[in-house]
Amino acid sequence: MSTDTLFRRITDYANRPDPYPLYAELREHGVARQEDGAFLVGTYDEITALLHDPRVSSDVRNRDDAEELLAGEDPAAPRSFIALDDPEHDRLRRLAMRRFGPPHTPGRIDALRQDITAIAEDLARGLGEKQHIDIVDDFAFPLPVAVICRLLGVPGEDVPQVHEWADAVVAGLDFSPEEEPAERRRTALQARQAMGVYLGELARTRRERPTGDLLSQLANEDGPDGRLTDGELMSTATLLLIAGHETTVNLITNGVLTLGRHPEALQRLCDDPELMPRAVEELLRFEPPVQFLPQRTPLADIEVAGVTVPKGAPLILVLASGNRDPLRFPEPDRFRPDREDNQHLGFGSGVHSCFGAPLARLETQIALTVLLRRLGSWRLLADPPEYRRSPVLRGPRHLPVERGGGVS
Amino acid sequence: MSFDLKDGRIVIVGASLAGLRAAETLREKGFTGSLTLVGEEPELPYDRPPLSKAVLLGRAGAEDCGLPGRRSLDAHWRLGVRATGLDPEARRLLLADGEQLPYDRLLIATGTRARPWPNPEEAALDGVLTLRTSQDAARLARLLDARPHRVLVVGAGFTGSEIASACRERGLDVTVVERGRAPLIGALGGTVGAWAIRLQRAHGVDLRCGVTVTALLGRNGRLSGAELSDGSRIDAEVAVVCLGAVRNTEWLADSGLAAGPRGVACDAGCRVFTMYGIVTDDVFVAGDVARFPHPLFEYQLIALEHWGNAIAQAEVAAHNMVSPGPRRRPHLAVPSFWSSQFGLNIKSVGVPTFSDQVILAQGSPGERRLVAVYGYRGRITAAVTVDRAKWLEHYRHLIETAAPFPPGPGAADHLAGQEPVPSDVPDPRVLSHGPTVALTGHLPDWRLTLLRPAG
Ligand SMILES: Cc1cc2nc3c(=O)[nH]c(=O)nc-3n(C[C@H](O)[C@H](O)[C@H](O)COP(=O)(O)OP(=O)(O)OC[C@H]3O[C@@H](n4cnc5c(N)ncnc54)[C@H](O)[C@@H]3O)c2cc1C
Ligand code: HEM
Numbered sequence: 001m002s003t004d005t006l007f008r009r010i011t012d013y014a015n016r017p018d019p020y021p022l023y024a025e026l027r028e029h030g031v032a033r034q035e036d037g038a039f040l041v042g043t044y045d046e047i048t049a050l051l052h053d054p055r056v057s058s059d060v061r062n063r064d065d066a067e068e069l070l071a072g073e074d075p076a077a078p079r080s081f082i083a084l085d086d087p088e089h090d091r092l093r094r095l096a097m098r099r100f101g102p103p104h105t106p107g108r109i110d111a112l113r114q115d116i117t118a119i120a121e122d123l124a125r126g127l128g129e130k131q132h133i134d135i136v137d138d139f140a141f142p143l144p145v146a147v148i149c150r151l152l153g154v155p156g157e158d159v160p161q162v163h164e165w166a167d168a169v170v171a172g173l174d175f176s177p178e179e180e181p182a183e184r185r186r187t188a189l190q191a192r193q194a195m196g197v198y199l200g201e202l203a204r205t206r207r208e209r210p211t212g213d214l215l216s217q218l219a220n221e222d223g224p225d226g227r228l229t230d231g232e233l234m235s236t237a238t239l240l241l242i243a244g245h246e247t248t249v250n251l252i253t254n255g256v257l258t259l260g261r262h263p264e265a266l267q268r269l270c271d272d273p274e275l276m277p278r279a280v281e282e283l284l285r286f287e288p289p290v291q292f293l294p295q296r297t298p299l300a301d302i303e304v305a306g307v308t309v310p311k312g313a314p315l316i317l318v319l320a321s322g323n324r325d326p327l328r329f330p331e332p333d334r335f336r337p338d339r340e341d342n343q344h345l346g347f348g349s350g351v352h353s354c355f356g357a358p359l360a361r362l363e364t365q366i367a368l369t370v371l372l373r374r375l376g377s378w379r380l381l382a383d384p385p386e387y388r389r390s391p392v393l394r395g396p397r398h399l400p401v402e403r404g405g406g407v408s
Numbered sequence: 409m410s411f412d413l414k415d416g417r418i419v420i421v422g423a424s425l426a427g428l429r430a431a432e433t434l435r436e437k438g439f440t441g442s443l444t445l446v447g448e449e450p451e452l453p454y455d456r457p458p459l460s461k462a463v464l465l466g467r468a469g470a471e472d473c474g475l476p477g478r479r480s481l482d483a484h485w486r487l488g489v490r491a492t493g494l495d496p497e498a499r500r501l502l503l504a505d506g507e508q509l510p511y512d513r514l515l516i517a518t519g520t521r522a523r524p525w526p527n528p529e530e531a532a533l534d535g536v537l538t539l540r541t542s543q544d545a546a547r548l549a550r551l552l553d554a555r556p557h558r559v560l561v562v563g564a565g566f567t568g569s570e571i572a573s574a575c576r577e578r579g580l581d582v583t584v585v586e587r588g589r590a591p592l593i594g595a596l597g598g599t600v601g602a603w604a605i606r607l608q609r610a611h612g613v614d615l616r617c618g619v620t621v622t623a624l625l626g627r628n629g630r631l632s633g634a635e636l637s638d639g640s641r642i643d644a645e646v647a648v649v650c651l652g653a654v655r656n657t658e659w660l661a662d663s664g665l666a667a668g669p670r671g672v673a674c675d676a677g678c679r680v681f682t683m684y685g686i687v688t689d690d691v692f693v694a695g696d697v698a699r700f701p702h703p704l705f706e707y708q709l710i711a712l713e714h715w716g717n718a719i720a721q722a723e724v725a726a727h728n729m730v731s732p733g734p735r736r737r738p739h740l741a742v743p744s745f746w747s748s749q750f751g752l753n754i755k756s757v758g759v760p761t762f763s764d765q766v767i768l769a770q771g772s773p774g775e776r777r778l779v780a781v782y783g784y785r786g787r788i789t790a791a792v793t794v795d796r797a798k799w800l801e802h803y804r805h806l807i808e809t810a811a812p813f814p815p816g817p818g819a820a821d822h823l824a825g826q827e828p829v830p831s832d833v834p835d836p837r838v839l840s841h842g843p844t845v846a847l848t849g850h851l852p853d854w855r856l857t858l859l860r861p862a863g
Contacts, residue, residue, distance in 0.1 A: 049802070049805055052798075052799070052801040052802040052805065053802050054770060054799055054802060054819035054820045054821070054822075055816070055817075055818040055819050055820070057820065085820040085821070086770070086796075086820040086821040087771075087772070087775075087777065087820075087821045090796075090798075090821075224751075298818065299818035299819070299820065300816055300817050300818025302816075302818070311818070350798070350801070351798045351799075
């Protein structure tokens with residue numbers, strides 16, 4: 001088939017359960033220009049180089065078709081740093097990082113270990129003796145929002161509301177080219193705004209009366225980069241809430257799915273829980289929750305593997321394909337939980353590489369450890385499971401498993 | 409053959425960063441024979457970069473900088489004793505205490521020492537010191553704790569600039585005297601040098617460029633001040649002499665190896681040459697003391713005083729010491745270096761002195777962020793970032809792929825209206841501190857040819 005329809009085929013819902021052969025086709029061709037003028041890149045070295053390239057923008061306002069893309073958005077509204085370039089990106093990310101991790105706050109994530117374990121144990125206890133379990137609804141879905149709310153300091157009674165908004169925002173990303181996305185987008189936009197307003201108000205309260213959580217600290221930050229404006233604070237807090245939501249759900253769920261498909265690996269992990277951190281890295285390579293980055297745009301004509309990608313064209317970096325590049329990973333299509341030298345692209349790479357990676361890692365390691373211990377022996381009830389629509393944040397909508405009869 | 413290589417006697421001379429990393433790598437690669445590390449300093453291996461940074465700020469003790477061991481070494485440590493000679497034919501290392509150590513393979517990792525103040529009487533004054541070892545750093549930290557009225561730093565290379573920065577951070581008055589036109593100019597050229605002048609002055613350093621210290625003055629055996637070549641005088645209670653480094657090669661003078669003031673020459677696999685340019689197969693070298701050919705820099709023999717290079721080269725040398733010919737690896741890492749001073753993080757990739765032009769590509773010098781890109785004959789050979797290390801990977805890639813200079817348009821946060829200018833890397837001889845990156849062999853910059861003595 002012609003490679004200029006590759007993107008259409010990748011986004012086709014029919015291919016959601018197994019897009020990997022399409023990625024192999026993409027790698028064969030290096031850089032594939034699509035019928036609509038977008039460029040797909042799927043090889044590890046090229047993706048990594050582009051993710052480090054200062055001429056590659058994350059700000060879609062640099063797209064030739066920016067006007068169309070941004071229809072309905074308030075152009076004056078502050079953008080979150082995932083969608084900004086240097087130097088604004090750098091300043092906002094640095095300000096947020098001051099209170100999130102090293103060098104200024106090195107212990108923050110580790111301090112959450114107990115909280116996360118408690119939340120995961122709580123959810124796992126809720127499974128009781130149930131015979132049939134939906135890993136998504138019963139376990140993976142509630143966990144990340146609970147954790148990020150704890151980190152930010154969202155009061156317990158507000159968590160369900162925040163969860164609802166986060167779902168709507170994520171559903172807005174859950175596009176498929178066939179459908180008319182306007183309605184979904186409108187709902188998402190409203191949810192994002194409502195969440196922003198809520199977080200903004202919460203931050204104002206925290207500015208007067210700090211409570212030691214991340215939001216209080218961001219609101220009162222007075223470092224060398226100055227303070228976040230109210231608007232920046234809102235967009236940053238919203239970003240933190242959304243970015244780590246469905247991604248982490250999918251990683252946990254993909255973990256259970258993959259282990260269900262690889263009984264020997266599951267057995268090894270049950271025997272040797274110390275292997276979990278490396279198994280999670282391999283999961284991020286093998287079934288990454290973010291399959292591709294659809295938002296990049298070159299700021300000048302740039303050459304990628306002999307192909308010129310023109311300024312302003314949509315540039316789509318297929319992380320999940322880079323993760324299976326045989327030039328980088330030996331036996332790329334094998335799930336090897338003890339893989340060495342595993343510098344996968346699951347968290348992206350370069351200047352926008354995942355801000356929440358330490359948290360996501362810890363959360364997933366704990367979640368899978370607790371879950372495997374609580375499940376006892378189990379097996380998958382549906383393989384492949386029903387997937388969500390999104391080809392970007394790819395993951396099962398439900399993952400039914402049955403206790404008994406399987407491994408461990 | 410390959411069995412033999414994993415056994416036998418290996419001796420490493422110089423028990424610091426390169427020596428330790430090589431020893432660890434040897435064991436990692438399965439070397440089971442006897443391993444001896446000979447080191448002149450009495451301490452176990454320690455890290456030097458903090459000595460001019462955290463230690464001077466009181467954030468770490470000079471004795472707390474020990475290098476963490478990555479694995480148990482099962483090695484004989486001969487610390488506090490100097491190697492004084494080598495008999496390559498009999499394969500024996502001579503030690504200062506008269507002992508002779510037989511070896512099958514030898515690694516030279518004797519690094520460098522601080523270039524001393526040329527006048528020994530003045531150098532002996534109380535309050536005058538250099539900074540290379542942890543003992544030096546402990547002494548300097550004590551002197552700074554006593555809050556001297558003024559510190560004099562002689563030479564504004566990286567070490568001198570970092571010391572000046574520490575002094576200012578501690579609220580001490582400091583005068584920096586540099587023979588060249590700007591701080592850091594020897595390593596980074598005139599453009600970044602000009603920026604460094606503004607940086608130091610903005611932080612209250614009394615910076616005097618184009619001037620030399622002609623005499624250190626004493627009273628009752630204590631330093632009291634200095635006389636400068638412009639006729640001025642300053643009072644100072646502490647003087648730190650930062651005139652660059654001297655390679656520790658004297659002990660090899662009669663060995664027949666290609667060892668001299670510029671270092672110990674080796675091939676791309678870290679095997680040392682004899683003075684006739686014939687490569688040996690049992691003597692290897694790594695770290696600050698090595699001169700090695702690098703393909704990206706036209707196979708000139710380069711010597712680098714870089715932490716990262718010491719590690720990378722030690723690993724390659726160790727690998728090659730226990731691997732048969734076809735398995736040996738070249739040392740091809742793109743050089744990189746960092747420094748922290750005045751609250752900024754300065755990093756470089758490539759060799760900035762290997763350049764004829766430079767352009768300020770990204771950032772905003774006024775706001776303390778900067779990316780300078782260096783080119784030589786139309787290709788990119790180096791980049792220096794100030795608080796923008798995140799872009800280095802990109803420029804490393806451009807250097808490795810010999811991308812055209814100047815870099816194309818379109819970079820985020822690019823500096824508008826910039827044109828390439830001569831990189832202005834001076835002849836090392838006009839500097840009072842040695843350049844941190846010494847390109848031995850011919851220097852590409854045309855200014856060097858201007859300095860040739862006229863007919
Ligand atoms: C103050 C300071 C700050 C620095 N900061 C940075 C920085 O920020 N970034 C960076 O990239 N690099 C920095 N460096 C450079 C870095 O520390 C060196 O590149 C590194 O130490 C080189 O390691 P080496 O093992 O090759 O040599 P060295 O560390 O010099 O070790 C050589 C050892 O050999 C011993 N020796 C010498 N002769 C003999 C002999 N004849 N017999 C036995 N033993 C002998 C010496 O006593 C010494 O212990 C800094 C250096 C100093 C001094
Ligand atoms: C398994 C879970 C996760 C995965 C797979 C994941 C993946 C990614 C990827 C691929 C990117 C790069 C986006 C780009 O380059 O455009 C990214 C960015 C980001 N992630 Fe995550 N993420 C996860 C969890 C989290 C969590 C828990 C948080 C919040 C605490 C978070 C916050 C962010 C932020 C703020 C960015 C933007 C960084 C920037 O633009 O500088 N992520 N993530």
